[in-house]
Structure formats: C-alpha cells, structure tokens
C-alpha cells in the first residue's frame with residue numbers, strides 16, 4: 001500500500017491533490033489484482049448488498065434467533081413516518097437502518113462486514129440515510145465507501161477491528177471511525193478533516209467493552225450499531241463546522257489498541273462480563289441455551 005499510517009495518507013492526498021477515496025482506489029489498483037473499473041464494480045455490487053441488508057428487515061421485521069431482537073428498525077422508521085421522532089430524519093434513519101441490518105445479521109441474512117458482521121449496520125445506516133436526506137448518488141456513496149475502506153485498512157494494519165481482541169471500541173469503533181471519515185468526504189471536507197473526524201470518533205468510544213448477552217451478536221450490539229452511526233454523524237458535523245480534534249488519528253488508534261490489550265478477557269467477547277454478566281443477561285442466556293445446577297452449585301450451560 002502507498003500509505004501505512006494516517007499521517008502518510010494525508011501527506012499523500014495533499015501532495016497529489018486527491019481525496020482519501022482516490023488514494024484508496026489507486027492503492028487497490030497498485031496491489032495489482034484489479035483495474036480501476038473492476039474495483040469500482042466490486043464496490044457497486046457491495047453497495048447493493050448493503051442496501052438490501054437494511055431494506056429487507058424494514059419491510060418485513062425479523063425476529064432474531066433467541067428472540068432478543070424483533071423489528072426495532074421498523075419501529076423507529078414508523079415513528080419517523082408518524083412525525084414523532086426526536087433526532088430529525090437524518091439521524092433517525094441512520095439509527096433505524098443500522099438496527100435493521102443487525103436484525104438481518106442475527107437472522108442469518110446477508111450483510112456486508114464493514115468491517116465485521118457485528119458492526120455491519122453502522123455504515124449502511126449512515127450512507128443510505130445520507131443518500132435519502134442529502135440526495136447523494138450511488139457514485140458518491142462509492143467514494144465514501146472507498147474512503148471508509150482506507151480507514152478500515154489502517155485499523156487492520158496498525159490495530160484491530162475484533163471485539164475479541166480489543167473490545168467493542170475496536171469493532172463498533174472501527175465502523176464508526178470509517179463512517180465518520182466517509183461522511184466528511186461525501187460532504188466535501190478535506191482528507192485532514194476526514195481523518196480528524198475519525199480520530200474524534202475513536203476518542204468518543206475509548207474503553208467500550210465487548211459483552212454480548214449469551215455470546216450472541218445481538219444485544220447490546222444492535223444498540224451499539226445505532227450509537228456508532230450517530231457518533232459518526234456527530235463527529236463529522238463537528239469537524240465540518242471547523243473544529244478539529246487535538247489528538248491525531250494515528251495516536252488515537254494506537255491508544256485504542258493499547259487499551260484493548262489491557263482489557264480483561266471477560267470484557268472481550270467471552271460473554272463473561274458487562275451486559276452479558278448482569279442478572280438479566282444471565283436470564284436471557286439461560287432462556288436461550290438452558291442451564292442446570294452442577295454439583296458444586298454453579299450454573300453451567302446444558
């Protein structure tokens with residue numbers, strides 16, 4: 001790749017007078033496997049999978065395996081239709097669509113890991129809300145997609161996107177940081193602004209643990225996708241107003257990863273801490289998987 005850090009990416013963009021999406025497109029071509037048109041064609045197809053992943057559960061609400069999720073995206077969309085929403089159409093659609101994608105994921109439907117299945121609602125939620133509310137074309141979304149891909153690449157290269165390795169701050173955190181940069185670029189911001197929105201996004205989610213109830217990627221995951229979507233829009237809005245984050249992207253990514261490494265394993269997708277270990281979380285686990293008292297009086301899964 002032509003860049004291995006946020007600093008190098010911004011330097012490259014400024015030296016060449018190009019956007020982050022263009023830098024990512026060139027980097028993909030330089031890898032030698034696809035030409036420009038093939039990369040864009042792949043992005044177009046991926047965008048269509050994303051579109052379906054939020055639309056299907058909105059039209060036909062989905063109950064998740066175990067029953068934790070059941071048409072939450074549809075309820076939010078209905079509230080917006082009824083003119084009762086608090087957050088305005090852009091944010092309400094972003095959170096409704098992001099939650100719908102998680103319903104699709106939990107029902108074993110097709111989603112785009114962006115960057116993971118557990119965080120697959122953030123980007124489509126924001127992108128398609130932006131398309132509807134700001135009239136963006138598919139080509140503009142694809143540029144946002146490539147911009148997000150550059151941020152995701154830096155996460156994968158220099159840190160992690162896995163809740164099991166560095167907590168939800170890495171997983172939802174990556175999706176939110178990728179989307180924040182994309183929103184800035186799609187709104188005409190500079191590469192430096194886009195990465196600054198990512199950096200602020202990372203700082204907002206530092207320390208977020210991975211604690212899925214019953215070990216299923218459902219709760220709090222669905223709510224966290226909604227939060228990751230609204231965080232991305234918030235950070236983009238701050239930067240586009242002219243306020244930049246103080247700590248650069250690379251430093252924020254590095255500190256996020258260090259915090260993740262310091263997290264106890266109970267808070268890294270083992271379902272032994274956080275939400276999963278609350279009395280209610282344990283009740284859901286028992287309801288879904290069953291439990292029995294062992295001889296030493298401790299509960300164990302059946």
Ligand code: SF4
Nearest residue numbers: 118163168171210221
């Ligand atoms: S809580 Fe864990 S499994 Fe759920 S979205 Fe966050 S990182 Fe993924």
